[in-house]
Structure formats: structure tokens, C-alpha cells
Amino acid sequence: MSDEADEIAERKMQFLFALRSKGVTDARVLTAMEKVDRGPFIRGYFAERAYEDMPLPIACGQTISQPSVVGLMTQALRVTNRDKVLEVGTGSGYQAAILSLLARRVYTVDRHKRLVQDASEIFRALDLTNIIALTADGSFGLPDQAPFDRIIVTAAAEDPPGPLLAQLKIGGIMVVPVGQSDTVQRLIRVTRLESGFDYDELRPVRFVPLVEGLGRDG
Numbered sequence: 540m541s542d543e544a545d546e547i548a549e550r551k552m553q554f555l556f557a558l559r560s561k562g563v564t565d566a567r568v569l570t571a572m573e574k575v576d577r578g579p580f581i582r583g584y585f586a587e588r589a590y591e592d593m594p595l596p597i598a599c600g601q602t603i604s605q606p607s608v609v610g611l612m613t614q615a616l617r618v619t620n621r622d623k624v625l626e627v628g629t630g631s632g633y634q635a636a637i638l639s640l641l642a643r644r645v646y647t648v649d650r651h652k653r654l655v656q657d658a659s660e661i662f663r664a665l666d667l668t669n670i671i672a673l674t675a676d677g678s679f680g681l682p683d684q685a686p687f688d689r690i691i692v693t694a695a696a697e698d699p700p701g702p703l704l705a706q707l708k709i710g711g712i713m714v715v716p717v718g719q720s721d722t723v724q725r726l727i728r729v730t731r732l733e734s735g736f737d738y739d740e741l742r743p744v745r746f747v748p749l750v751e752g753l754g755r756d757g
């Protein structure tokens with residue numbers, strides 16, 4: 540192997556090791572995360588830190604989540620290859636790209652048009668044809684495409700948004716960080732039952748807030 544190939548293999552091993560040591564153990568999730576290179580989702584100055592297990596700044600004052608948190612949320616969502624998934628908070632597009640390898644179809648929305656455009660460009664370049672990225676206020680979900688088998692919210696809400704609960708199929712699962720911004724939030728898994736909702740508290744997390752309305756660029 541060339542030095543460069545060696546370096547890439549070593550970097551990938553460390554990346555996967557960090558995921559496992561933080562509790563990402565699901566084989567399908569690990570395989571998807573091995574396949575999706577985080578590098579292209581981070582532009583500019585921070586690109587060289589793409590393989591470290593830390594959140595990083597992206598455009599529009601937002602952040603790409605820490606890989607281990609992406610892994611734990613994806614694992615908690617229990618996605619199957621028959622699922623239609625909604626992601627609220629496209630950001631860089633990294634989480635959506637991972638979901639696209641696990642699900643039948645992924646709808647991802649962000650309130651910033653620029654982020655949706657940048658992410659769509661990467662999806663095209665990577666030939667991820669089962670992702671549909673749209674500019675929208677995701678606190679209202681995506682009524683035209685509802686109901687969903689799985690919903691993942693990657694921004695923190697004070698409570699699980701009512702419209703998202705309503706757009707979840709019976710037997711469906713939603714993973715959402717809940718709590719005030721600027722404090723530690725709790726990651727919640729909501730399962731829709733015939734008779735209501737079951738709530739499961741998973742772990743403390745820290746996300747940018749879910750904000751109502753479109754961004755000024757959107």
C-alpha cells in the first residue's frame with residue numbers, strides 16, 4: 540500500500556474505534572458510517588478535522604454533529620431498508636447520507652436554503668438518489684409526504700413537536716433532543732403505539748435549537 544492509502548486506512552480504523560468505544564455497536568450503522576466519508580460535508584478551515592469525534596462549524600452558524608452522536612441517534616432510530624424517514628435539520632447532509640444507506644427513502648428539511656443546496660450537491664456527487672432535500676420549517680413536518688416510519692430531529696425542541704408526533708406511523712419511532720438551548724438536553728426516543736406514545740430517555744446531548752420559520756437566506 541502507498542503511504543497515503545495507509546494513512547486513510549489508519550484514519551478509518553481510528554474513526555470506527557471511537558464510534559465503538561462510545562457505544563455505537565450496531566453492525567449496519569457502523570458499516571454505513573464506514574462507507575460515508577465525513578470529509579466532503581465539511582468545507583474550508585475545519586475540513587482537516589473531519590475524522591475527529593467532535594462537532595464542527597458549518598455554514599449559516601450551524602454545526603455538523605459529533606460522529607458518535609450521529610451513530611447513537613441512528614442506532615436508536617432502528618431504521619430498516621423498508622422505511623421512509625424524515626430528518627428535520629439537514630445541516631451538512633452527513634446524517635441524511637448515512638440514513639440513505641439504511642432506509643428506503645430519506646426526506647430531509649432545513650430552514651436554511653443554502654445548507655439544503657450545498658447538501659444536495661454532495662448527495663448528487665455521491666449518487667445518493669434516495670434522498671430528497673427541501674427547504675422548509677421542519678417543526679411542521681412534511682404533511683405532503685406523511686406518515687413516516689421514522690423521524691429524526693437534529694435540533695433541540697422544548698418538547699417533541701406535535702405535528703411530528705402526528706406524522707409518525709403506528710409502530711413508528713422518532714428520536715429528538717428535548718430541552719432548552721444553551722443547556723444540556725436529553726435525547727428522547729418516542730414510539731407511536733396504537734393507543735398513544737411511549738417515551739424513552741436515552742442520554743444527555745447538546746444541539747443547536749429548533750427555530751421556527753425559514754432562515755433569512757431561505
Ligand code: SAH
Nearest residue numbers: 603628630631634649650676677693749750
Ligand atoms: N443533521 C445535521 C446537523 C444539524 S444542525 C448534519 O448531519 O450535519 C441543526 C440544523 O437544524 C441546522 O442546519 C438548522 O438550520 C436546522 N433547523 C433548525 N430549526 C429548524 C426548523 N424549524 N426546520 C428545519 N431545520 C431547522
